[in-house]
Amino acid sequence: xxxxxxxxxxxxxxxxxxxxxxxxxxxxxxxxxxxxxxxxxxxxxxxxxxxxxxxxxxxxxxxxxxxxxxxxxxxxxxxxxxxxxxxxxxxxxxxxxxxxxxxxxxxxxxxxxxxxxxxxxxxxxxxxxxxxxxxxxxxxxxxxxxxxxxxxxxxxxxxxxxxxxxxxxxxxxxxxxxxxxxxxxxxxxxxxxxxxxxxxxxxxxxxxxxxxxxxxxxxxxxxxxxxxxxxxxxxxxxxxxxxxxxxxxxxxxxxxxxxxxxxxxxxxxxxxxxxxxxxxxxxxxxxxxxxxxxxxxxxxxx
Numbered sequence: 001x002x003x004x005x006x007x008x009x010x011x012x013x014x015x016x017x018x019x020x021x022x023x024x025x026x027x028x029x030x031x032x033x034x035x036x037x038x039x040x041x042x043x044x045x046x047x048x049x050x051x052x053x054x055x056x057x058x059x060x061x062x063x064x065x066x067x068x069x070x071x072x073x074x075x076x077x078x079x080x081x082x083x084x085x086x087x088x089x090x091x092x093x094x095x096x097x098x099x100x101x102x103x104x105x106x107x108x109x110x111x112x113x114x115x116x117x118x119x120x121x122x123x124x125x126x127x128x129x130x131x132x133x134x135x136x137x138x139x140x141x142x143x144x145x146x147x148x149x150x151x152x153x154x155x156x157x158x159x160x161x162x163x164x165x166x167x168x169x170x171x172x173x174x175x176x177x178x179x180x181x182x183x184x185x186x187x188x189x190x191x192x193x194x195x196x197x198x199x200x201x202x203x204x205x206x207x208x209x210x211x212x213x214x215x216x217x218x219x220x221x222x223x224x225x226x227x228x229x230x231x232x233x234x235x236x237x238x239x240x241x242x243x244x245x246x247x248x249x250x251x252x253x254x255x256x257x258x259x260x261x262x263x264x265x266x267x268x269x270x271x272x273x274x275x276x277x278x279x280x281x282x283x284x285x286x287x288x289x290x291x292x293x294x295x296x297x298x299x300x301x302x
Contacts, residue, residue, distance in 0.1 A: 002135075004164060004185050006077050006103065008203050009042025010217045011187065012210035013050035014068065015254060018270030024060045029067035031267040032211075039214040042204065043077030044068065045167070047093075048106070049144065050208040050254060053081060055273045058089050062096050069100045079137060079167075079206070083107035087123055091130035098131035106137040106167055109147045117153045128162050136162045140179075141169040141189065149175075154182050167206050168197075176200040191217075192243060195236040198224045209243055212257045212264075213294045219301050235301050242290060242297075249286055251279040256287060263291035 014036075017028035036044060046068050047053045047061050056064075065080055072078055080102045082093035090107060097105050107127050109120045128136040138157060142148035149166065157163045166179045169189025173196045179186045180201045188197025191207040194217060198205070210217045216239055223232035249256045255272045259279050262268050271278050279287070 002164065004203070007043070007165070007185060007187070010210060010214065010221050011043040011045045011077070011079065011204060011206040012036055012041055012214055012217075013048050013206055013208045014044050014046040014064075015050055015211060015258065015269055016052040016056070016273065017064070018273065020270070022270070022273060024056070024063050025270065026063065026067045028267060028269045029064055030071045032269050033068050033071040035267050036211060036214065037072070037076055040218060041076065041210070041214050043079060043103070044072070045079045045081065045106070045206045046102075048081040048139070048206075049141065051081070052254070052273050052276065053083075054085075055276070058084065058092060061093060065097060065100060065102070069102070074101075077104075078102045079104045079106055081106045081108075081139060082127060082131075083110075083139070085110055085112065087126050090123075090127045094127045094130040094134075098134045102134065104135035104137050104164070105131050106139045108139040108141060108145045111145050111147075114147055117150065117156070120147065121153060121156050124157060124163075125160055128160055132162070134162065135164045136160065137165050137167055137187070138163065138184075139167045139169070140175070141167075143170070149179070151178055151182055154179060154184060158183060165203070168202075173197060173200045176202050192236075192240045194220055194239075195224065195229075195232050199229070208254075209239075209246065209257060212246075212260050213239065213242065213297070215298045216294070216301065231301075235297070238297050242293060245286060245290055249280070249283040250277065251283045252276040255279040256283060256290075259283070259287040260291050260294065263288055264295060 019025040140149040165185035
């Protein structure tokens with residue numbers, strides 16, 4: 001029986017780290033990894049949506065993961081998202097991730113063409129077979145992938161002994177209850193419902209805004225573990241209002257987040273890759289205000 005307790009806690013989704021030319025910056029990847037480890041996160045989810053994976057080549061995704069692992073060195077849990085929109089590249093990334101010693105790999109279903117469930121299962125199992133000694137996590141994000149995980153498909157995937165659970169980024173909290181009932185561990189995906197997901201039985205959270213304010217999500221997690229739900233609800237509401245303001249900017253949310261990181265004294269990890277819309281001059285006052293708001297919340301809930 002596998003000990004899955006290492007997957008408990010808060011896992012920021014790792015952002016793409018670019019240099020001034022827009023190329024992957026190994027130095028910035030390492031600095032960002034060290035920054036998040038110092039914040040006390042339980043692990044990192046590397047190469048997913050927040051990492052702009054669909055805009056990167058296989059070589060770039062390998063380079064980024066190699067530099068995360070060079071700093072992590074077993075100090076935190078690393079989950080590497082390896083899905084591409086074809087099986088061969090996905091398998092190459094899976095084998096590469098296993099060679100680096102990641103704890104788990106993850107994959108969304110293929111996008112654009114909507115495959116039948118047995119086609120999705122074959123795609124996921126083919127990826128898993130390329131990393132035969134590594135745990136596998138299904139990434140359910142139907143609003144972007146266009147395909148939703150079903151209980152029948154999850155049961156089929158759980159026949160693969162490497163499949164341990166689901167990163168669930170669908171909005172219904174009921175999905176967390178359903179996947180958990182099937183015997184999978186579940187990570188809450190939508191940051192706005194971390195509290196609800198944990199109460200519903202999620203083992204932890206993987207989130208796209210976690211790295212902008214890791215202290216706050218770590219606090220929500222600890223408050224839930226201590227049964228202090230009213231305090232956790234107050235903090236969750238505060239995080240939601242920060243997210244709403246991030247999303248109201250003209251620039252892409254991840255461009256805004258990277259600006260907040262810099263404003264909070266974190267590492268400069270560049271901008272976002274086109275066609276994502278870059279941070280705009282009119283966004284800068286919002287970025288500064290959000291950095292101050294987050295720091296005030298950190299102090300309040302310390």
